[in-house]
Amino acid sequence: MNETKQQGETTEKKSILKILFGDLPFQELLEINTKLNYFDKTINISWYVVLIASFINSFIFDQSVSKLIYMIITIPVLILISLSxxxxxxxxxxxxxxxxxxxxxxxxxxxxxxxDLYPFIKQDYITIEGIPNKVEKHAPRYGKGYWEVVIDDVKLTLPSKLKEKQMKSGIEIQYLPKSKFIIEYKTKDIYK
Structure with a gap:
């Protein structure tokens, strides 16, 4: 009796999914949690949550600058790798x-x-100082604007809250070697 009730619920779910989505080639993916034990369900749901968090982070923190933001971006990706x-x-x-x-x-x-996790942990940042050779403001249609700055043939992106006049007087930037993620920047007058 109990078994027929479960089969009825399963066929109802399948018919609802078929009405909503039609014949899907990935139908098995939608039913994956029904075949898994509790541990695997937890891993699967955690993976989806972390995937969504990572994807949202990619849009929110695209031109941000700080150690905390670096960790907010990196930790979900590392968790996603582990769960995967x-x-x-x-x-x-x-x-x-x-x-x-x-x-x-x-x-x-x-x-x-x-x-750049290893250089970040070791605090092995690259520091560059000087007057930018090129300063160009980018204002995309969607998302935040940013400055593209070139100092000693190194192209970096800075947040748009800086003024061009501040950057033309000189700037000191600490960034990570491979991803060129900026950890810290300071504007300063080189001529003083």
Whole structure:
């Protein structure tokens, strides 16, 4: 009796999904949680939550500057990598594990600040000081505007709240070597 009730609920869910989405090639992905045990469900849901958080971080903190922002961007990507590796080695996930791996690889490319984790921990920042050779303001249609600054053939992006006059007098920037994520910047008058 109980078994027929569960089958009825399952067919109802399938018919609702079929009405909403039609015949989907990824129907199995929508039903993945029904096949998993409690631990795997927790891992799967956590992976989705962290994926969404990482994706949102990519838009919110695109031109931000600080150590805290670096950690806010990097920690979800590192958690996503860890969860993806756990999912990859759990055979219960089936094809879903390769889709998780692909999405994780995409987020790793989108938020590439994680490659500078070791220099960040060691506080091995590159410091550049001088008057910019080129200062150009970018104001995209969507998102925040930013300054593109070139000092000694190094192209960096700074937040738009700075004034061009401040940057033309001189600037000192600490940034990470590979991703060129700016940790700190100071405007100063080089001529004094």
């Amino acid at each position: 590796l756990i999912i990859l080695f759990r055979k219960d996930f089936g094809v879903h594990r390769f889709i998780c791996l692909g999405c994780t690889a995409f987020m790793m490319l989108l938020l590439n600040q994680w490659i």
